[in-house]
Structures are given as structure tokens and as C-alpha cells.
Amino acid sequence: MVKKLSILNDAGIEDLLKRQVNEPGDRWDGGVYNDYDLPNAHATNNFICRLGIAYASEFSKYHLAKEFVKPLERAIDCLLNVQYEDGTIDLYSTNFHSTPDTAFIVNDLVPVYVCLRRLERPGLDSFLSKVERFLKNTGKCLLDGGIHTANHRWVVTSALARVHSLFPSGEYRKRIDEWLSEGIDLDPDGQYPEKSVSIYSPVCDTMLITISRLTNRPELLNVVRKNLEMTLYYIQPGGEVVTNISGRQDKTSVGYVNRYYYAYRYLAIKDQNPVFASVCQLIEKNMPERITGFLPYLMEDPIFNTEMPSPTAIPDNYFKRFSYSGIFRIRRGNTDISVIENEPIFLTYRKGEAVMQAMTLAAAFYASAQFESSECNFYGEEIILKKYVTKGYYQPYPIEKRDGDVDWNETDREKRAVTREQTLEMVVKIKETKGKVAVDASITGQPHVPVSWELNFRKGGEFSGVTGDPHVTDAFFLEKGTGEYRVGGNVISFGEGHVTHKWSQMRGMLPKQEGYSVYLTGYTPFRHQIIIS
Numbered sequence: 237m238v239k240k241l242s243i244l245n246d247a248g249i250e251d252l253l254k255r256q257v258n259e260p261g262d263r264w265d266g267g268v269y270n271d272y273d274l275p276n277a278h279a280t281n282n283f284i285c286r287l288g289i290a291y292a293s294e295f296s297k298y299h300l301a302k303e304f305v306k307p308l309e310r311a312i313d314c315l316l317n318v319q320y321e322d323g324t325i326d327l328y329s330t331n332f333h334s335t336p337d338t339a340f341i342v343n344d345l346v347p348v349y350v351c352l353r354r355l356e357r358p359g360l361d362s363f364l365s366k367v368e369r370f371l372k373n374t375g376k377c378l379l380d381g382g383i384h385t386a387n388h389r390w391v392v393t394s395a396l397a398r399v400h401s402l403f404p405s406g407e408y409r410k411r412i413d414e415w416l417s418e419g420i421d422l423d424p425d426g427q428y429p430e431k432s433v434s435i436y437s438p439v440c441d442t443m444l445i446t447i448s449r450l451t452n453r454p455e456l457l458n459v460v461r462k463n464l465e466m467t468l469y470y471i472q473p474g475g476e477v478v479t480n481i482s483g484r485q486d487k488t489s490v491g492y493v494n495r496y497y498y499a500y501r502y503l504a505i506k507d508q509n510p511v512f513a514s515v516c517q518l519i520e521k522n523m524p525e526r527i528t529g530f531l532p533y534l535m536e537d538p539i540f541n542t543e544m545p546s547p548t549a550i551p552d553n554y555f556k557r558f559s560y561s562g563i564f565r566i567r568r569g570n571t572d573i574s575v576i577e578n579e580p581i582f583l584t585y586r587k588g589e590a591v592m593q594a595m596t597l598a599a600a601f602y603a604s605a606q607f608e609s610s611e612c613n614f615y616g617e618e619i620i621l622k623k624y625v626t627k628g629y630y631q632p633y634p635i636e637k638r639d640g641d642v643d644w645n646e647t648d649r650e651k652r653a654v655t656r657e658q659t660l661e662m663v664v665k666i667k668e669t670k671g672k673v674a675v676d677a678s679i680t681g682q683p684h685v686p687v688s689w690e691l692n693f694r695k696g697g698e699f700s701g702v703t704g705d706p707h708v709t710d711a712f713f714l715e716k717g718t719g720e721y722r723v724g725g726n727v728i729s730f731g732e733g734h735v736t737h738k739w740s741q742m743r744g745m746l747p748k749q750e751g752y753s754v755y756l757t758g759y760t761p762f763r764h765q766i767i768i769s
Contacts, residue, residue, distance in 0.1 A: 237520060237534065238293065238295060238531065238534055238535060238540075239295040240520075240524060241524065241527065241528050241530070241531045241534070242289075242290070242293040242295035242296045242531065243295065243296075244524060244525055244528045245286055245289060245290055245293075245296065245528045245531055246290060246296055246297055246298060249286060249287065249290060249298065252268070252283060252286060252287075253287075253307060255268045255269045255279070255283070256268055256283065256307060256310065256311065257269065257275050257314070263317060263318060264314060264318070265310070265313075265314060265317075266280075266310030266311050266312075266313050266314035266317075267279070267280040267311065267314035267315075267318070268280045268282070268283040268311065274328060276326070276327075276328045277315060277318055277319075277325040277326065277327075277337075277341065278327065278337070278340075278341065280311050280314055280315055281315065281341045281344060281345055282344075283307075283311050284308060284311045284312060284315075284345065284348065285344050285345065285348045285529075285532060287304050287307060287308055287311075288304075288308060288348040288349075288351070288352055288532075289348050289351060289531050289532045289535065290304070291304050291308075291352065292348070292351040292352050292354075292355060292535065293531070293535065300355075300357070302359065305359050305360065305363065308363050309362060309363045309366065312363060312366045312367055312370060313366065315341075315370055316366060316369065316370055316373075319370060319373055319374075320333055322376055322377050322381075323338065323373045323374045323375065323376035323377035323378070323381075324337075324338045324374075324377045324381065325337060325338050325341065331384070333377075335377040335378065335381025335382060335383065335392060336381075336383050336384065336385075336388035336391055336392055338374050338377055338378070338381075338395070339374075339378065339388070339391045339392045339394070339395035340391055340395075341374075342371065342374050342378075342395035342398055342399065343391065343394055343395055343398060343442075343443070343446070344529070344532070345367065345370075345371070346371065346398040346399075346401075346402070347532035347533050347535070347536035348532045349364065349367050349368075349371070349402075350536050351532060351535050351536055352364060368402070368403075371399055371402065371403070372399075372403060374395070374399065375399050375403070375405070375408065378392060378395055378396050378399060378408070378411065379396075379407055379408070379411050385430065385436075385484075386421070386428065386429045386430050386436075387428065387430060387432075387436040387439050387440050387443075389415050389418065390415075390420075390439075390440050390443040390444055390447065391439065391443050392415065393412055393415040393416060393443070393447055394442075394443035394444075394446040394447050396408050396411055396412050396415075397412060397446060397447050397450040397451050398446065398450065400412070400450070400451075401450045409451075412447070412451060416447070416453075420444070420456070420459045422459050422462060422463065423560040423561070424560055425466055425558040425559070425560040425561050426462040426463050426465060426466030426467075427463065427466060427558070427560065427561050428440050428463065429483075430482070430483050430484050431481050431482050431483050431484075431561055432479075432482045432483065432484040432486055433467065433470050433477045433478060433479055433481070433482060433486070433491060434477050434479050434482070434486045434489070434491020434492065434495065435482075435484060435485070435486045435491070435495065436484055437463060437467070438495035438496040438499060439495070440463070441460045441463055441464065441496060441498075441499035442498050442499055442533075444456045444457075444459055444460050445457065445460055445498070445499060445502055445503075448460075449537070457503070457506075460499055460503065461503060461507075464496065464499060464500060464503065464512060466558070467493070467496060468511065468515070468550060468551050469551060469554060469556050469558075469565045469567070470565065471493050471515070471518075471550055472572045472586060473570050473572055473586065473588055474522060474588075474589070475492050475493050475494070475518050475519065475522045475523060476490060476491065476492055476493070477491050477492060477493050478563070478565065478574050478584075479491045480563070480574060480576050480579060480581055480584065481561050481562060481563050481576060481579070492523060492526060493515060493518070493519060494519050494523050494526035494527050496515065496519075497516060497519050497527045497530055498530045498533050498534075500512045500513075500515045500516050500519075501513075501516045501534075501540070501544065502537075502539065502540075504516055504544045504545065505539055505540070505542050505543075505544055506539065508545045509545065510545045510546060510547055510548040511547075511548055511549070511550065511551075512544075513544040513545050513546070513547040513548075514547035514548055514549055514550050515550060516544060516547070517547045518550065551567065552567050552568075552569055553567060553568060553569065554566070554567050555617075555668070557614065562576065562577035562578050562579075562612075563575070563576050563577065564576075564614075564619060566668050568670060568671035569671070570587060570588045570726075571585075571586070571587050571671035572584075572585075572586045573585050573586075573668060573671075573673060575619050575621075575666050577609050577612045577621065578608060578609055578610070578612075579608060579609075580596050580606050580607065580608045580746045581594040581595065581596055581746075581749075582595060582596070582597075582607065582608075582609065582621060582664060583595035583666065583673070583675065585673060585728065585768050586728075587726045587727065587728050588723070588724075588725070588726035589696070589697075589723040589724055589726050590693075590697055590721055590722065590723040590724075590726040590727060590728045591693060591694040591723075592691055592692065592693050592694075592721070592728055592730075592768065593692055593693065593694050593749065593751060594690070594691075594692040594749045595675070595689075595690065595691055595692070596689075596690045596692070596745075596746050596749075597662070597664065597677055597679075597687070597688075597689050597690070598687070598688055598690075598742060598744065598745040598746065599660060599662070599679055599685045599686065599687045599688075599742075599760060599762075600685055600686040600687075600688075600739075600742040600743055600744065600745075601625060601627065601658075601660050601682065601685050601744075602625070602627040602744070603743050603744025604625055604627060604744060605625050605660055605662065605679075605685075605744065606744060606745055606746050607621075607623055607662050607664065608623060609621035609622060609623055609664070610622065610623050610624070611623070617667055617668065617669070618665055618666070618667045619665070619666040619667070620663065620664070620665050620666075621663070621664045621665075621666070622661070622662065622663050622664075623661075623662040624659065624660070624661055624662070625659065625660045625662070626657055626658070626659045627657070627658060628654040628655055628656050628657035628658065629654065629655055629656050630649060630652040630653070630654060631652055631653040631654070631655060632652070633647055633651065633652055634651060634652075634653075637651060658681065658682040659681045659682065660679060660680070660681040660682055660685065660760065661678075661679070661680050661681050662677075662678070662679050663676075663677070663678045663679075664676070664677050664678075665678075671769065672767065672768070672769040673767070673768045673769070674765060674766075674767050675765065675766045675767075675768065676763075676764075676765045677689060677762065677763070677764055677765075677766075678761075678762065678763045679760050679761070679762040679763075680760060680761045680762075680763075681760065681761075682760060683759075683760050683761060684759055684760065685759060685760040686737060686739055686742060686757070686758075686759055687757060687758045687759060687760060687762045688739065688740055688741070688742050688745060688755055688756075688757050689755065689756040689757070689758075689764070689766075690740070690748070690749070690753050690754070690755055691714075691730060691753065691754045691755075691756075691766075692748070692749040692751050692752070692753045692754075693721050693728075693751055693752045693753075693754070694751050694752075695710075695750075695751050695752060696723050697721050697722050697723035697752075698721070698722050698723075699712060699719060699720065699721055699722075699752070699754070700719065700720045700722070701714065701717055701718055701719035701720055701731070701733075702714050702715075702719045702754055703715055705738065705740050705755065706738075707738070707740070707741075708740055708741055708748060708753070710748075710751065710752050710753065711740055711741075711748065711752070711753045711754075711755065712752070712753070712754045712755070713733075713735045713738065713740070713754070713755050713756070713757070714730070714731060714733035714734075714735070714754050714755070714756055715733050715734075715735040716732065716733040716734075716735075717731055717732065717733055718730065718731030718732065718733075719731055719733065719754060721752075728768065728769075729767075729768070729769050730754070730766055730767070730768045731766065731767065732764075732765070732766070732767075733756060734756045734757070734758055734764050735755070735756060735757050735758075736757055736758050736759060737757050737758075737759070738757065739757065740753070740755040740757065
């Protein structure tokens with residue numbers, strides 16, 4: 237795999253060289269522009285990593301390329317120039333004097349440094365000594381710097397372990413112990429607190445493996461194993477992963493399993509785990525260009541000279557509930573289903589490349605009746621999600637509790653009497669049978685309330701059986717019968733249709749999702765079933 241990744245890493249290096257800043261006397265001279273023509277530390281570090289590992293890899297066409305030495309040295313000169321006295325760098329998109337973002341750079345830079353140092357090339361001495369100076373400087377902020385998010389603890393601790401492995405210090409060891417003494421807050425499902433399946437969970441796995449091997453803490457691998465075992469059930473056909481439960485920026489994006497490659501490969505070898513090896517095989521086959529960043533990790537650690545066991549198969553026939561994460565995961569071969577608690581998107585369904593990426597339900601009830609379950613019950617094969625909404629009208633603030641004029645924004649509304657209260661009870665029952673899903677929706681209580689039920693599909697396919705919504709782009713109604721959505725040879729069918737009004741996007745409803753949306757509508761009391769297959 238090192239050979240394949242080296243060849244992929246080579247692609248684009250010529251264009252990368254053109255991005256290096258050539259402005260003598262400028263703060264960013266020798267640095268690298270990102271796609272927005274903004275020179276920054278992370279783009280510059282990526283430049284060093286890509287050129288450096290190409291120089292080090294015997295499979296690269298740039299192996300031992302003398303013409304790389306000067307650009308590498310200019311780039312590290314820039315990093316030293318923009319590094320603050322306290323050892324930090326800036327992440328221009330959001331953080332300044334940032335210890336965690338400095339730690340991310342350290343975790344990427346050290347493996348490249350290790351690989352280059354092994355070559356013992358005299359021409360690299362000046363460059364390597366400057367990398368050492370940069371890394372020693374980072375030790376200042378790693379010892380006393382703070383963090384913003386849960387995963388930052390392990391990113392910073394991993395960076396401490398890396399710097400300690402090169403320049404041993406009791407202070408580094410003490411700070412590592414201090415962070416680890418918090419304990420690893422993995423929930424019983426096997427998930428980290430941010431629940432970021434496509435970004436920060438794999439970051440945690442990578443960092444904890446690094447801490448484990450550099451500080452001789454094998455018990456940390458048990459945490460990683462548990463997360464990787466859980467993640468097997470979040471993998472979708474083709475290698476995407478479920479992101480709906482994330483508490484971070486990947487919540488509304490398409491994510492892939494590639495970021496777990498290092499962790500799955502490391503433990504596939506260490507544990508001789510054939511299922512973990514099968515995940516690596518999927519990644520290597522479907523998305524090798526997404527894992528070139530792991531090339532320094534594979535070249536740094538001798539464990540990767542050992543072959544993985546023969547792959548078996550990733551689980552693809554199961555019904556699993558992860559109660560702490562609030563999600564049911566169902567897989568029937570090429571059919572993949574998620575039922576999600578406590579979220580406005582409560583169901584996703586995919587058949588191969590045909591993807592219904594969101595099902596939502598809402599009523600035009602005081603702009604507060606977007607269905608988002610507050611209660612979940614599971615009986616045998618039936619999942620029942622519920623929400624109750626009660627609204628009314630506030631009376632004047634009690635005279636005896638006033639102190640001068642009443643400021644609406646500052647007074648406690650709970651002290652106002654409420655009259656003409658009305659309630660909606662919203663119930664969604666979901667039952668899966670061999671990849672077919674029956675969804676029963678019931679909204680009762682206050683009558684005559686308009687209802688809109690949305691099925692949102694990822695773009696790329698064609699519909700049949702639906703009619704256009706004249707008021708909303710990329711929107712349709714299923715007025716009767718069954719509709720179909722086809723992407724290549726994959727088809728999702730859905731119905732029966734039900735349309736009694738054509739107000740698809742109601743006040744207080746979650747804004748239409750990106751993609752194509754199909755709506756069913758009605759009024760309370762509303763009872764209807766959709767079959768998806």
C-alpha cells in the first residue's frame with residue numbers, strides 16, 4: 237500500500253510547488269497559499285509533509301530529489317517565522333495562539349521528520365535541525381496551553397507524546413499524565429462525546445494509538461477497539477458513514493470511513509483481526525486518494541511492514557440499537573436504514589446509490605411542531621417515537637409581582653397565566669421487515685392544523701409518480717399511488733401518496749434539505765402510512 241499511496245501523493249506536487257510564497261521579506265515568504273490564496277501554517281505544514289514523504293519514499297518518483305531540499309527549508313523557515321514566542325500558531329479559520337491546532341501540526345510533522353531523519357542524508361541537516369527547533373518550541377504551549385473541544389485533549393496529549401519521544405522530558409510526561417487522568421469518556425455504545433463519526437472519532441482513535449505506543453499504555457487500545465467495533469455498524473454501502481448524530485460540523489455532510497484507515501490497519505495487524513482488515517480493503521479499493529495523508533504514519537512505524545490477515549467481511553445484515561447515541565442501525569445487504577431519536581431527521585434509507593437522506597414531519601402549530609422525538613420506545617421490531625406540543629396565550633404579568641414597567645424580554649413568562657391551551661400529540665411508528673420499512677404517522681389533538689411530511693433524496697437520480705411543487709425548487713408532491721426514485725440500477729419506492737393541500741414548506745418547519753424533496757400533506761387529525769422499499 238505504501239507504493240500505491242506514494243504514487244498518489246506524487247500527483248499534484250508540481251502544482252503544490254507553485255503555491256509556495258516567493259515574497260522575500262514578507263512574513264509568509266516560503267509558506268504556502270491555500271485554495272483561497274490565503275497563506276497559512278496548516279497549508280505550509282501540508283506542503284512539508286507531502287514533499288518530505290515523497291523525498292523519503294523509495295516508491296516516489298521524487299525519492300531523494302535534491303530539488304526539494306530548498307523548498308522544504310524555505311517552508312520550515314516560514315513556520316518558524318510565524319510561530320509565536322509561546323510556541324503556538326494560528327488556525328486562520330477560527331483559532332489564534334492555538335495550542336490544539338499547533339498539536340495537529342505536530343502530529344502530522346513528526347512522522348515525516350522521523351522518516352527523513354532515518355535517511356541520514358547530509359543535505360537535510362539544516363532542514364532537520366530547523367524542524368527540531370520548531371518542535372521544541374511547540375513544547376512550550378503543549379505544557380501549558382488549553383483546549384476547546386473533547387478531542388483536543390488527545391490531540392494535545394499525542395503531540396506531547398511525540399515531542400517527548402524525540403526530546404524526553406519529565407515535564408512532558410507529567411502533562412501527559414495530567415490529561416490522561418481525566419479518563420477516556422467513551423460511552424457504553426463505544427462512542428466519544430462529540431459523536432462525530434466521520435471526523436473526530438477517528439481523530440481520537442489515531443491519537444490514542446499514538447499515545448499508547450509511545451508511552452507504553454496498551455490499555456488505551458481497548459478504547460480504540462471498542463470504538464472501531466461500534467463503527468463497523470455505521471458503515472454504509474460504498475464506504476460512507478452515518479453522520480446524523482454528530483455534535484460537530486459533519487452532522488449535515490456526507491462522511492466516509494477513510495479517516496479510520498490508520499486505526500483499523502494498526503489493530504488489524506496487531507490483533508490479526510480479519511474484519512478490521514476488510515474495512516481497510518474497502519478503503520483501499522474505493523477511496524485510496526483519501527488516505528494519502530496516512531503515508532507518513534505507515535512509513536514511520538515498523539508494524540506496518542507486517543501483512544494484515546486475510547479480510548473476511550464487514551457486517552451487512554443486522555438490526556442494532558445504540559441507545560446512548562440515540563440511533564437504530566439496520567443493514568440488509570445493499571439496503572441501509574437509520575432511525576434517529578431526538579432529531580428532526582428521524583429516518584434515512586438507501587438502496588445502493590439511491591439515497592433518501594432525510595425524512596421529516598411537521599405541523600403548522602405555533603411554529604413549534606417540527607417532529608423531533610422526546611420519547612422512544614422499542615417493542616420487538618417496532619420503534620415508536622413521540623412528541624407532545626402544548627401552546628396557549630399569555631395573560632398580563634401579575635400586578636403584585638411587577639416592579640415598575642414590565643420588560644417582555646426580562647420577565648419570567650412562566651409567571652404569566654396561560655389560557656386557551658391546545659396540544660398536539662405526534663407519534664411515528666417504524667417497522668422494518670427484510671429491508672422494507674413501514675412508517676405510520678399520527679398527529680392528533682388540535683384539529684384543522686396543516687401537516688407536511690418530507691422525504692428528501694440525494695441528487696443524481698430520476699423520479700416517477702410525482703408532480704412538481706410550483707412554489708419550491710427541486711420539490712415535488714406524491715399525490716397518490718407509489719413514487720419511485722432511480723439511480724442507475726438502484727430504485728427506492730415510496731407510497732401511498734396523500735396530498736390535501738400544497739403548502740410544503742410551512743412556518744416553523746425545518747428548511748428544505750439540499751437535494752430533491754417529495755411532500756405528502758394533510759390536516760389534523762392526521763393518520764397515514766408510508767411504505768419504503
